[in-house]
Amino acid sequence: MAETEVSEVMAELAALEDAKIRAVNEKHGDDHGVNLGALRALAKRLKTQQDLARGLWDTGDTSAKLLALLICRPKAFDRAELDAMVRAARTPKVHDWLVNYVVKKNPHAEELRRAWFADPDPVVASAGWALTTERVAKKPDDLDLAGLLDTIEVEMADAPDRLQWAMNQTLAQIGIEHAPYRDRAIDIGERLKVLEDYPTAKGCTSPFAPIWITEMVRRRGEA
Incomplete structure (x- = not known):
């Protein structure tokens, strides 16, 4: 996935950022301020895009990682990738979605x-x-x-x-x-x-x- 396309999605995520939502999430250890309903709506529009998902994950941004987990192809990750991903998933929501939406569906x-x-x-x-x-x-x-x-x-x-x-x-x-x-x-x-x-x-x-x-x-x- 071209870097510009990742950048476009990151700009959309930035526009969805809400300081009040971030404040609530931070009390639970999650450093993001995007409404999850809006995040799911964006994922629905983007549909499954494995390369974009990898690019978003690699940004290190929590909202981008959550979006990546919604648009990825769970069975496309190899074991080493998933091991590295779970070790990088330090916030509760990313960790939870990674395990439940991706790892559980992976061979x-x-x-x-x-x-x-x-x-x-x-x-x-x-x-x-x-x-x-x-x-x-x-x-x-x-x-x-x-x-x-x-x-x-x-x-x-x-x-x-x-x-x-x-x-x-x-x-x-x-x-x-x-x-x-x-x-x-x-x-x-x-x-x-x-x-x-x-x-x-x-x-x-x-x-x-x-x-x-x-x-x-x-x-x-x-x-």
């Missing part, structure tokens, strides 16, 4: 899950745990669920925030999806108390694992 997802799972960088490790949560729900056959609970029990309470959040999601998913491990998952959550006091909007389910598990099981009509 190297399982290789990367295994490689990232125990990475010394907690942000990279959180991507491995996020992919593991997906496996717990959809393809758990060769996962050691008891071993995952062992690790969570020992490490989650003291894990850095983003890794702790990802591990908690895995804990909840095990409890929700796998009845034989449900009581243990709830017990771990109750003892560790991770996210017990997390502010939850009215009508939303708390991310505190015992509440989350119990509510999702209730909705399914299970015992």
